[in-house]
Amino acid sequence: MKAGLSIEGLRVVFDDFVAVDDVSIRVEPGQSFGIVGESGSGKSTLLRAVGGLAPKSAGVISLIGAPDLPEPGSRAFRRRVQMVFQDPYGSLHPRQTVDRILAEPLAIHGIGDADRRIQQALDEVGLGTGFRFRYPHQLSGGQRQRVAIARALILEPQILLLDEPTSALDASVQAEVLNLLEDMRRRHGLTFVMVSHDLAVVTYLCDQLMVMQRGRSVEKLSADDLAQSRVAEPYTQRLMTASIGFRRDRTETF
Amino acid sequence: MLVVDDLRVSFPNRDGGFTQAVRGVSFTLGRERLGIVGESGSGKSQTGRAIMGLTAPEGRVTAKTLAFDGVDLINCPPRERRRLRGGRIAMILQDPKFSLNPVMTIGDQIVETLDAHAKVSRREARERALETLRQVQIDDPGRVYDLYPHEVSGGMGQRAMIAMMLVAEPDLLIADEPTSALDVTVQLQVLAILDRLVAERGMGLIFISHDLRLVSTFCDRILVMYAGRVVEELPAGGLKDAKHPYTRGLVNCLPRLREDRHPLPTLDRRPEWAL
Amino acid sequence: MTVAPASAETWREWLMSDRPQSRRQASLGRAYGAWRAFARNRLAMAGLGIVLALLLMALFADQLAPYSPTVGDLRTTRLLPPSAAHWFGTDDQGRDILSRIIYGSRITLFVVVLVAVLAAPIGLAVGTIAGYAGGLVDAALMRITDIFLAFPRLILALAFVAALGPGIENAVIAIAITSWPPYARIARAETLTIRQADYIAAVKLMGASPGRIVLRHIMPLCVSSVIVRVTLDMAGIILTAAGLGFLGLGAQPPSPEWGAMIANGRLYVLDQWWVAAAPGAAIFVVSLAFNLLGDGLRDALDPKGVK
Numbered sequence: 001m002k003a004g005l006s007i008e009g010l011r012v013v014f015d016d017f018v019a020v021d022d023v024s025i026r027v028e029p030g031q032s033f034g035i036v037g038e039s040g041s042g043k044s045t046l047l048r049a050v051g052g053l054a055p056k057s058a059g060v061i062s063l064i065g066a067p068d069l070p071e072p073g074s075r076a077f078r079r080r081v082q083m084v085f086q087d088p089y090g091s092l093h094p095r096q097t098v099d100r101i102l103a104e105p106l107a108i109h110g111i112g113d114a115d116r117r118i119q120q121a122l123d124e125v126g127l128g129t130g131f132r133f134r135y136p137h138q139l140s141g142g143q144r145q146r147v148a149i150a151r152a153l154i155l156e157p158q159i160l161l162l163d164e165p166t167s168a169l170d171a172s173v174q175a176e177v178l179n180l181l182e183d184m185r186r187r188h189g190l191t192f193v194m195v196s197h198d199l200a201v202v203t204y205l206c207d208q209l210m211v212m213q214r215g216r217s218v219e220k221l222s223a224d225d226l227a228q229s230r231v232a233e234p235y236t237q238r239l240m241t242a243s244i245g246f247r248r249d250r251t252e253t254f
Numbered sequence: 255m256l257v258v259d260d261l262r263v264s265f266p267n268r269d270g271g272f273t274q275a276v277r278g279v280s281f282t283l284g285r286e287r288l289g290i291v292g293e294s295g296s297g298k299s300q301t302g303r304a305i306m307g308l309t310a311p312e313g314r315v316t317a318k319t320l321a322f323d324g325v326d327l328i329n330c331p332p333r334e335r336r337r338l339r340g341g342r343i344a345m346i347l348q349d350p351k352f353s354l355n356p357v358m359t360i361g362d363q364i365v366e367t368l369d370a371h372a373k374v375s376r377r378e379a380r381e382r383a384l385e386t387l388r389q390v391q392i393d394d395p396g397r398v399y400d401l402y403p404h405e406v407s408g409g410m411g412q413r414a415m416i417a418m419m420l421v422a423e424p425d426l427l428i429a430d431e432p433t434s435a436l437d438v439t440v441q442l443q444v445l446a447i448l449d450r451l452v453a454e455r456g457m458g459l460i461f462i463s464h465d466l467r468l469v470s471t472f473c474d475r476i477l478v479m480y481a482g483r484v485v486e487e488l489p490a491g492g493l494k495d496a497k498h499p500y501t502r503g504l505v506n507c508l509p510r511l512r513e514d515r516h517p518l519p520t521l522d523r524r525p526e527w528a529l
Numbered sequence: 530m531t532v533a534p535a536s537a538e539t540w541r542e543w544l545m546s547d548r549p550q551s552r553r554q555a556s557l558g559r560a561y562g563a564w565r566a567f568a569r570n571r572l573a574m575a576g577l578g579i580v581l582a583l584l585l586m587a588l589f590a591d592q593l594a595p596y597s598p599t600v601g602d603l604r605t606t607r608l609l610p611p612s613a614a615h616w617f618g619t620d621d622q623g624r625d626i627l628s629r630i631i632y633g634s635r636i637t638l639f640v641v642v643l644v645a646v647l648a649a650p651i652g653l654a655v656g657t658i659a660g661y662a663g664g665l666v667d668a669a670l671m672r673i674t675d676i677f678l679a680f681p682r683l684i685l686a687l688a689f690v691a692a693l694g695p696g697i698e699n700a701v702i703a704i705a706i707t708s709w710p711p712y713a714r715i716a717r718a719e720t721l722t723i724r725q726a727d728y729i730a731a732v733k734l735m736g737a738s739p740g741r742i743v744l745r746h747i748m749p750l751c752v753s754s755v756i757v758r759v760t761l762d763m764a765g766i767i768l769t770a771a772g773l774g775f776l777g778l779g780a781q782p783p784s785p786e787w788g789a790m791i792a793n794g795r796l797y798v799l800d801q802w803w804v805a806a807a808p809g810a811a812i813f814v815v816s817l818a819f820n821l822l823g824d825g826l827r828d829a830l831d832p833k834g835v836k
């Protein structure tokens with residue numbers, strides 16, 4: 001069973017700073033949707049609001065694609081929507097073994113058969129039994145990110161929110177994690193919402209994407225459009241130029 | 255300006271012996287941009303930390319030469335070292351969330367660094383801190399000044415670290431993954447600032463990163479590290495002509511905008527590279 | 530399942546394994562790592578040795594003490610200087626001071642353990658709840674903490690004992706009530722840095738209740754610094770108990786409480802110095818031992834130190 005995600009008119013305000021302003025997206029079941037944009041433009045906040053970690057002051061978040069889908073904030077919703085965080089060093093509890101980290105979601109939701117499920121989750125992300133009882137400080141960045149992905153997948157969610165899942169990883173590990181994510185999506189029919197500042201990474205994984213600036217959505221386009229440079233907004237244009245690399249002769253135009 | 259010859263950093267391992275994290279790195283640095291790339295755990299940060307004198311206390315640093323402007327960094331007294339570290343050598347640490355003080359506002363932390371360098375009044379310190387925040391392209395410095403590290407986005411935290419470095423005005427800057435959480439446009443703006451510092455103030459820059467594309471377009475020279483060693487040195491923009499199979503493999507792993515490769519090729523590591 | 534290894538060498542390897550095979554092995558391995566870090570510190574080991582000796586002394590007081598701690602012979606053994614028969618001399622009631630010190634170790638341990646058991650969890654709970662909840666709860670709890678912190682510990686304990694009535698149990702309660710605020714402070718400070726971490730966000734996202742998050746994810750991270758602080762405070766606790774004893778508000782005669790013994794010896798301090806000196810030395814040695822132990826624990830339990 002698949003589920004998609006619809007966000008309408010989402011607004012997130014901290015004190016009186018508007019971090020996300022009237023953003024609407026619709027992600028069809030099984031699709032993967034990318035969000036790129038300026039640093040501080042509210043990309044992480046958007047994902048966190050979907051997960052109930054940031055205060056929502058207006059707008060509607062709902063699951064779509066099947067009848068009787070749970071409301072945000074409910075336990076059933078939490079089982080269906082999981083998140084992978086940006087920083088693999090900060091997202092695993094430093095005093096818990098991988099085993100304990102993976103057992104926690106099962107315990108929270110009262111799911112039995114923990115032993116087999118943990119084993120299976122670890123196998124799926126390509127970490128053998130050798131890693132099960134290690135502590136996070138005994139793992140490399142890529143291995144940690146795999147554990148974080150296993151933790152998100154162990155509840156068998158339908159929607160995975162990915163907040164820059166590879167920006168802290170080097171090129172070879174990034175390739176491994178991207179391949180893993182793609183494989184998982186195919187195998188479990190997952191819906192992805194992924195934030196990244198690397199246009200190549202987003203287009204690799206996503207079919208549709210949105211460009212954000214200062215809390216607002218400035219442009220929505222498909223990965224093909226981006227690859228063919230069919231972009232309308234000047235900001236998107238700038239992003240494209242910038243992702244080629246540093247050019248000393250044009251520092252003024254960044 | 256900086257001479258590093260046969261730098262080794264080792265840490266005690268479980269069986270009472272030592273494991274070398276950096277195994278004989280040598281290079282010299284003038285007033286230029288030197289890039290260090292390599293995979294996670296290849297010893298990039300440890301090289302930078304050893305130069306700064308920030309190696310964890312249990313670690314051991316040895317080198318034939320490790321000298322900054324004629325000052326021998328290995329044998330110089332701790333006080334002298336601290337003075338250098340505060341003033342002439344600065345480092346932007348990897349992982350801003352971890353390096354910023356979680357219970358102090360961004361502004362206060364910048365002012366604190368400023369206080370350590372110059373006698374300025376409270377008002378002036380605030381002004382200068384706001385000015386540097388503006389320099390690193392933070393839109394609303396007044397708001398960010400009063401935020402705690404958990405209230406800023408990943409990229410803002412990283413820019414706050416850079417701002418702290420800027421007020422210190424060092425002669426040598428070691429930047430460890432300074433832009434990994436920034437979006438591409440801000441990333442380039444920050445690089446432009448660093449570039450100006452090198453060009454105008456004659457600062458030396460060691461730029462540690464795993465972003466191959468960025469390093470190869472920004473730096474004058476690039477060292478490629480693998481398992482604690484420099485396996486290859488490349489000139490600016492020379493990434494395409496890299497010879498070492500490890501470097502070539504790394505470049506090949508990157509997803510590209512106009513190319514459809516599913517799944518991505520991954521690196522298959524050869525034991526002989528680590529020799 | 531793993532089979533337990535045979536020789537000492539393989540045991541060590543089993544404990545230090547990079548790839549533990551079971552939950553038990555992983556936690557034992559971590560404990561062993563902390564123990565190795567601790568054991569490298571000579572002073573801390575000395576502290577641990579003294580504390581263990583104190584424990585044994587209290588346990589086997591009946592066997593170790595050569596005389597009765599409460600009954601002495603007023604005619605023949607009053608205020609004798611140290612000798613082969615009475616190593617630490619005798620006091621004004623003719624009681625053997627060594628025996629009194631040995632039995633007194635029971636009271637000291639009783640006080641220390643009870644205070645730790647009462648005060649540390651209270652402090653930990655108040656601190657983590659305040660830190661995690663924030664807002665009004667935080668403000669209210671921390672103001673209460675501040676009120677307790679505003680008074681010197683001994684004065685506050687005095688006030689409580691005066692209200693509850695003298696006696697060792699009341700002294701313990703009074704000391705416990707007055708010693709939790711610093712633990713609450715420490716726990717709150719740690720919680721503030723932990724609660725924003727992504728790993729806490731991750732369990733929140735899974736739907737964990739606030740109680741579960743505080744109890745299972747935040748408290749374990751605060752425990753080690755509180756334990757360290759408690760051991761460092763042990764010296765202070767012993768001294769406060771002794772101070773109350775000295776003022777006649779703690780243990781009541783004839784029980785051999787070290788502080789009360791010093792109070793008693795005060796009368797003879799110029800001519801019969803040993804009456805006060807022996808319990809004074811005992812308090813000093815034990816306080817120092819706890820301090821050293823605390824220092825060692827701080828280094829060993831530091832999360833960055835555990836490899």
Ligand SMILES: Nc1ncnc2c1ncn2[C@@H]1O[C@H](COP(=O)(O)OP(=O)(O)OP(=O)(O)O)[C@@H](O)[C@H]1O
Nearest residue numbers: 014019039040041042043044045405406407408409
């Ligand atoms: N708890 C908070 N309190 C106040 N402001 C906040 C809080 N969390 C986020 N913000 C603000 O919301 C804005 C958006 O932050 P967010 O983390 O969503 O950015 P982002 O798009 O993910 O950026 P980056 O690419 O740098 O991670 C920032 O200006 C940040 O300061």
Ligand SMILES: Nc1ncnc2c1ncn2[C@@H]1O[C@H](COP(=O)(O)OP(=O)(O)OP(=O)(O)O)[C@@H](O)[C@H]1O
Nearest residue numbers: 141265275293294295296297298299300301310464
């Ligand atoms: N305190 C320490 N004790 C033991 N080993 C350590 C310590 N600090 C670092 N190391 C080891 O030193 C090696 C090099 O680490 P370093 O941090 O320099 O890697 P890096 O190249 O910066 O990687 P990354 O891209 O992940 O930052 C690693 O294998 C690491 O495990």
Ligand SMILES: [Mg+2]
Nearest residue numbers: 043044407408
């Ligand atoms: Mg973000």
Ligand SMILES: [Mg+2]
Nearest residue numbers: 298299300348
């Ligand atoms: Mg590093």
